[in-house]
């Protein structure tokens with residue numbers, strides 16, 4: 224079974240989510256870190272442990 228990591232937007236009523244899978248044996252924490260890096264490049268942000276897509280990004 225492959226390792227996978229899913230991130231769902233914490234925005235209200237927002238259907239945005241992203242999942243990334245890796246071959247068996249990939250360390251889950253490593254995969255999560257890589258996933259967050261890729262999402263950050265797309266404009267996602269992590270606010271107090273909750274992830275928001277570019278559309279729901281809270282105003283700074």
Ligand SMILES: [Zn+2]
Pocket residue numbers: 232233234237238239275276277278279
């Ligand atoms: Zn969203």
